[in-house]
Amino acid sequence: MNTSPEKVTALDEAVARFVPDGAHISIGGFTCNRNPMAAVYEIIRQRKKDLHLYAHSNGQGVDELVGAGCVGRIEIAYAGTGRFAPTCIRFRKAVESGRILFEDYSNYQMTLRFLAGAMGVPFLPTRSSLGTDIINRWGFSEEVRRADTRLPDRKLVVMENPFGGWADTERLVLVPAIQPDVTLIHVQQAAADGTARIAGLTFADVEQAKAARHVIVTCEELVGPDELRSHPEHNQIPAIIVDAVVRVPYGAYPTACYRHYDYDPAFLSDYRTAATDDARFGAYIEQWVHGKKDHAERIAQVGGERLAAIKADPRTGYATGLRR
Amino acid sequence: MPDYTPRELMAIAAARKINDGEIVFCGTGISMLAAMAAKHIYAPNSVIIFETGAIDSQLEEIPMAVGDPRVMLGASSNSGLADSFAFMQNRTTGRHVVGILGAAQIDKFGNLNSTSIGDYLHPKVRFSGSGGACDVASFVDRTLIFMQHERRKFVKRVDYLTSPGWLEGPGSREKAGLPGNGPTAVISDLAVMGFDDATKEMFLEAYFPGVSPQKVLENMEFSVDVSRARELEPPSERELRILREQVDPQRLILG
Numbered sequence: 001m002n003t004s005p006e007k008v009t010a011l012d013e014a015v016a017r018f019v020p021d022g023a024h025i026s027i028g029g030f031t032c033n034r035n036p037m038a039a040v041y042e043i044i045r046q047r048k049k050d051l052h053l054y055a056h057s058n059g060q061g062v063d064e065l066v067g068a069g070c071v072g073r074i075e076i077a078y079a080g081t082g083r084f085a086p087t088c089i090r091f092r093k094a095v096e097s098g099r100i101l102f103e104d105y106s107n108y109q110m111t112l113r114f115l116a117g118a119m120g121v122p123f124l125p126t127r128s129s130l131g132t133d134i135i136n137r138w139g140f141s142e143e144v145r146r147a148d149t150r151l152p153d154r155k156l157v158v159m160e161n162p163f164g165g166w167a168d169t170e171r172l173v174l175v176p177a178i179q180p181d182v183t184l185i186h187v188q189q190a191a192a193d194g195t196a197r198i199a200g201l202t203f204a205d206v207e208q209a210k211a212a213r214h215v216i217v218t219c220e221e222l223v224g225p226d227e228l229r230s231h232p233e234h235n236q237i238p239a240i241i242v243d244a245v246v247r248v249p250y251g252a253y254p255t256a257c258y259r260h261y262d263y264d265p266a267f268l269s270d271y272r273t274a275a276t277d278d279a280r281f282g283a284y285i286e287q288w289v290h291g292k293k294d295h296a297e298r299i300a301q302v303g304g305e306r307l308a309a310i311k312a313d314p315r316t317g318y319a320t321g322l323r324r
Numbered sequence: 325m326p327d328y329t330p331r332e333l334m335a336i337a338a339a340r341k342i343n344d345g346e347i348v349f350c351g352t353g354i355s356m357l358a359a360m361a362a363k364h365i366y367a368p369n370s371v372i373i374f375e376t377g378a379i380d381s382q383l384e385e386i387p388m389a390v391g392d393p394r395v396m397l398g399a400s401s402n403s404g405l406a407d408s409f410a411f412m413q414n415r416t417t418g419r420h421v422v423g424i425l426g427a428a429q430i431d432k433f434g435n436l437n438s439t440s441i442g443d444y445l446h447p448k449v450r451f452s453g454s455g456g457a458c459d460v461a462s463f464v465d466r467t468l469i470f471m472q473h474e475r476r477k478f479v480k481r482v483d484y485l486t487s488p489g490w491l492e493g494p495g496s497r498e499k500a501g502l503p504g505n506g507p508t509a510v511i512s513d514l515a516v517m518g519f520d521d522a523t524k525e526m527f528l529e530a531y532f533p534g535v536s537p538q539k540v541l542e543n544m545e546f547s548v549d550v551s552r553a554r555e556l557e558p559p560s561e562r563e564l565r566i567l568r569e570q571v572d573p574q575r576l577i578l579g
Contacts, residue, residue: 030376030391031352056405057455059391078455082352082389083576087452095440095450104439104486107375108409108459115406127413128462131500133485134454137444158501171501200396201377202404258393316384318393324576 005193005225007245011218011294014244015042018182018214022072024052024150026114026178026212028185028205029255031059031081032263034198036186036218038251038295044068045289052150054178055079056110056204060255060268063088066100067275068285073101073140075178077110083324084268089275103139103155109175111204116177117211123157125172130158135173152176183212186251187237188260190219194242195228197235200258200317206236214243220260222247250299250307262310262319267302328559330513331578332567333532335361336559338424338468338511347371347421349412349460352389353577354470355424360386360571365563373411373421375456377403386572409456413463413503422508423460423467429482430471432526432546434489434507434519436461437482444484454486461487466508473512478544490524515540516556517548525549530556 019025029035040061043051050072055062057078065071067090079088094100105113112124129135138155145151157174161167185205190196196217198205209215217237222245228235251257254267274284292298299307313320331354338358342348344367348359359372360383371380374390382398396402411417427436428451438457442448461467471477490506491497497506506524510517518529527549531540537550559567572578 031389033376033389033391033393057391059389076453078453080352080389080452080455082387082392084388086352087450092450096447098446104453106454106458107405107456111405111409127501127503128409128459129488130462130502131485131488131491131497132458133439133444134458137484139445168503169501200393201391201402203376203391204405206404207406256393258396262393312393316394316397318385318397320385324388324574 001240002194002243003240007194007242008192008222009244009246011038011042011246011248012046014216014246015039015046018216018243019043019048021049022051023181024054026054026180026183026208027058027061028183028203028208029059029061029252030057030201030203032084032268033256034186034203034252034258035059035061035255036184036251037061037253037255038218038248039184039186039216040064041289041295041298043070044285054110054180056107059088063090063275066091066094067281068289071100075103075105077105077107081268084272089272090281101140101144104134106134111207113175113178114204114207114211116175117179118207121177123174123176125174127169127172129156129173130171150179178211180208180212182214182216183208184216185209186218186257188219188257189221189223189228190217190245191223191225191228192245193225194237194239194245195225195235196237196242197228202236209237209241215241216244216246217242218246218248218251220249220251220257248295251295253299253302256318259312259317261307261312262322264306264310265322265324266306326559326561326564328564329578330532332564333556333559334470334511334513335567336563337516337556338470339365341468341509342367342370342422345369345420347373347411347417349373349375349421349423349464350390351424351426351457353426355426356386357567357571357577358424358468361563361567364566364570373408375405375408377405377408379408379411386574386576388576409459412460418463419465421464423464424470425457425460425467425487426470427487429477429479430469430510431479431482431489432548433491433493433524434469434510434526435482435485435491436469436487436489437484439484439486441483458487461489462502463504465505469507469510471510471512473514473540473543475543475545478546480546490519493524494522514543520549528553530554532556533558
């Protein structure tokens with residue numbers, strides 16, 4: 001929480017301040033859409049270690065953070081980037097080689113867990129996953145849970161409906177709340193005070209932001225406060241929960257940002273090729289992340305031709321007819 | 325008779341099972357083809373929803389993932405995951421949802437594995453994980469499942485039970501506390517399988533033209549009843565034309 005009217009920060013400063021090694025973090029977006037990629041690359045550039053990452057289906061950002069070695073533990077519902085990576089490639093390698101600890105949930109469960117964090121309750125109930133291994137199999141041992149006060153002692157708990165058979169329900173699964181140290185999201189518009197507006201699907205960004213101790217918002221456009229406050233009903237992120245606001249054009253690239261640009265099929269395809277091989281992936285990270293001083297330099301390297309190809313059509317919000 | 329690929333027939337076979345007026349929960353991949361084909365051909369008043377929060381999308385281009393910005397076009401509302409999964413289980417809309425899922429492994433009761441092969445903590449092969457699949461399989465009354473018909477995928481026991489089917493058979497979903505039903509049908513690249521009303525076990529409903537029931541059985545680790553099987557009606561010119569020209573002209577998913 002922060003009530004200052006002036007939160008505009010440089011991205012490297014925001015990451016240095018709010019994402020220490022070992023932080024519990026979550027990132028916004030969904031598979032190939034509106035991942036806070038500029039922030040993800042800055043985390044990699046600063047060589048953050050042992051992050052605990054909470055993900056529903058966040059996709060490309062998850063795979064790059066895991067691939068670059070920033071993540072020690074992950075709680076996740078889905079690791080995939082559509083047709084480009086039915087299973088995220090670096091995530092798969094990290095799991096199969098035992099390089100990270102992981103624990104599986106469903107998308108709805110992760111959403112409810114963020115919502116519980118946002119509400120300040122210890123858990124929320126659902127009926128999803130009864131009878132499955134999502135309940136039976138834990139990814140983190142009791143020792144791992146006990147060693148970190150930010151983790152609950154148990155994974156999921158099944159209980160009888162305390163209201164009897166009310167709502168035709170005999171049994172429930174309780175999913176524990178998540179309170180990330182920091183949530184990073186990318187939005188279309190934000191103001192210096194932290195007020196932010198997402199165009200199109202919000203995925204679980206709003207619950208993730210409201211659950212977190214700190215929030216970093218990167219935005220395509222930094223606008224005057226009056227512009228967003230003249231129609232506050234269109235804003236999803238209230239200023240008080242935001243700690244840092246950073247203007248980063250193409251901040252979601254190579255994932256999509258509705259009404260601004262599409263995902264870049266050429267880049268995601270090249271990424272897939274790089275990700276399948278350890279040496280090539282190392283070279284990719286060196287060239288495209290450590291080799292660039294910031295996101296703007298990376299975008300400049302991508303070049304005008306590709307950016308023109310993914311420019312959003314004003315009618316559809318994506319690049320109509322894009323060769324995918 | 326027109327030429328067609330197994331994938332085209334899979335999409336059409338699934339589309340034929342979608343009823344007009346249903347809410348179609350669509351995952352990534354071939355389920356998009358089925359949902360769009362159904363809307364264009366058999367079920368004009370069906371409504372496509374995505375777990376990402378897009379309700380009644382008016383798809384003009386095939387999305388390559390449920391997070392693709394293409395799912396937002398012309399939607400009745402665009403919100404988020406919390407809303408979408410709520411529609412799937414609330415007492416008004418939930419009963420009208422048909423879910424379409426895929427998996428790496430399936431057993432005779434339609435339980436699905438999309439998590440991993442081998443030991444969970446030290447897997448031989450790791451997949452994407454549940455995503456919204458477990459939620460859909462838990463909540464809705466009708467699910468259609470796409471599978472590649474291979475012996476290592478139709479298994480006696482799934483390595484990890486990600487999404488609940490009929491669990492251990494009759495009565496076991498109720499015992500576990502699940503709402504909704506197990507799967508309605510499995511559509512593979514060789515056949516369409518149903519689930520017996522009494523035993524909840526998979527049976528061969530129809531085999532693709534040119535495929536024998538014996539070939540279907542050879543590609544499964546467990547045996548199923550084939551006594552009710554018939555040959556599946558091949559795709560019509562109209563079905564193929566709409567699938568190819570309106571649903572996926574770029575052949576992003578048709579291949």
